[in-house]
């Protein structure tokens with residue numbers, strides 16, 4: 293039995309899924325392709341020179357990082373671009389007029405972001421399987437970080453989508469916050485290879501823990517304990533969710 | 549409620565008198581001392597308004613008067629700085645789920661989701677309101693709004709008037725008892741306007757409360773039984789349409805004369821002059837006698853004569869021109 297409220301949430305979730313699925317060539321295929329290009333270029337350039345973990349080839353090392361980067365970026369893109377588009381075109385009022393609670397709104401957007409992020413991540417991994425030998429020691433750890441990471445970025449996407457009034461403000465958010473945090477999180481290297489100062493800085497970057505924990509799921513080795521990473525990521529997700537829910541409840545920039 | 553008798557009863561009072569609502573009826577809409585500012589601009593300054601269940605109510609006012617702002621507050625699209633609003637007795641903030649289920653809003657802006665067809669948009673909108681299978685009602689609404697042959701067309705491919713119709717349909721998917729239409733006929737052709745009004749009237753007869761804003765005053769005059777006029781965020785007139793029409797002092801008497809000249813004694817009454825006609829303002833029918841007598845004395849013959857009733861436009865202009 294589902295209550296009317298459940299149907300409202302389910303409809304919004306379904307609509308958010310449809311929204312990216314109807315254009316899945318741009319929203320899923322294109323980012324998978326981008327990640328594969330990164331892989332091709334970096335592995336070609338660095339394969340001979342770098343071995344991050346003992347016995348793990350650089351190309352293999354790179355794949356989970358790139359997959360996680362794609363997961364995070366696409367989860368963020370999904371909720372943020374959906375919101376800004378609805379705001380700019382004005383059709384956000386159809387959801388604002390409806391008897392949906394801030395919880396339903398939040399869950400629908402975050403879950404849709406998770407689905408898109410994980411679909412892209414899965415795409416990256418599946419398409420590299422024929423070419424690169426990849427271990428998957430602890431699939432549940434990998435899944436946990438994929439879910440938490442995409443949820444966190446989905447929530448961040450909602451905040452950015454609420455805050456931004458124009459597309460270029462959203463682009464700024466993406467270029468000045470999301471992109472540096474992902475690139476400086478150890479996608480392309482282990483932070484142990486960094487000088488001490490930068491290593492310390494990296495420890496304040498929540499993205500580092502998402503990548504490191506996700507990678508642990510594959511290789512069973514990581515820079516920090518996966519339990520610690522999971523705690524950091526879960527706490528960040530929780531805090532960000534609380535903030536997002538508060539913004540939604542207050543009607544900040546949505547119901548002015 | 550006592551009806552005023554005859555067209556020349558004294559001017560109705562405005563604003564100061566609360567609307568006459570018999571106690572047995574629930575208020576469909578209750579607005580109490582609502583204010584809204586945008587920065588330095590006061591968009592609404594202490595609005596009090598009750599609209600009874602089953603009314604066909606007109607909300608009129610010039611551009612920027614605050615009509616849409618008031619509707620947005622009612623719909624929860626925007627939050628009031630002070631005061632309270634309720635739909636069918638449910639506060640729009642504290643009981644927003646109950647209030648929104650009972651309210652259908654046709655927005656002024658032509659908004660749409662380019663991802664969906666007409667039927668998809670209506671199905672999704674039903675889902676937001678917790679309605680799982682709404683096919684038969686959606687079909688009915690589509691039929692009444694003459695959208696049947698566009699039902700599976702993408703929203704992007706519709707003309708402006710058709711998009712407007714879909715907005716009306718979207719406001720009705722959950723069969724709300726209170727329906728607010730913010731300029732629903734802007735950009736809509738004559739035929740559809742008729743269809744739309746007969747549909748809305750049917751809903752009204754079925755017990756739905758209708759609130760309408762429009763700049764076509766003849767439309768409001770025909771449809772609305774009661775009207776509020778807004779000016780710079782305040783209600784400056786609130787009365788039955790009939791009382792408002794009666795409130796305009798004076799009628800107009802249009803005369804075609806031979807020879808084409810107005811006697812000196814009548815000149816002060818003249819308010820307009822056409823190529824072959826004069827329009828005089830008269831306070832009551834007795835004055836027609838006086839005009840005729842003057843004309844006879846001056847030896848001027850009346851070729852044709854027309855007594856013009858004031859319309860809502862005149863009422864509107866008169867009220868808006870007051871300080």
Ligand SMILES: Nc1ncnc2c1ncn2[C@@H]1O[C@H](COP(=O)(O)OP(=O)(O)OP(=O)(O)O)[C@@H](O)[C@H]1O
Nearest residue numbers: 586589591609610611612613614615616617618656
């Ligand atoms: N989001 C906003 N930010 C700032 N000012 C606003 C905003 N919305 C409305 N206003 C101002 O509030 C006033 C009332 O606007 P509103 O849209 O309610 O007028 P209206 O009566 O609906 O006019 P119209 O007949 O043109 O639709 C206007 O001066 C408008 O500029």
Ligand SMILES: [Mg+2]
Nearest residue numbers: 615616617656
């Ligand atoms: Mg308006």
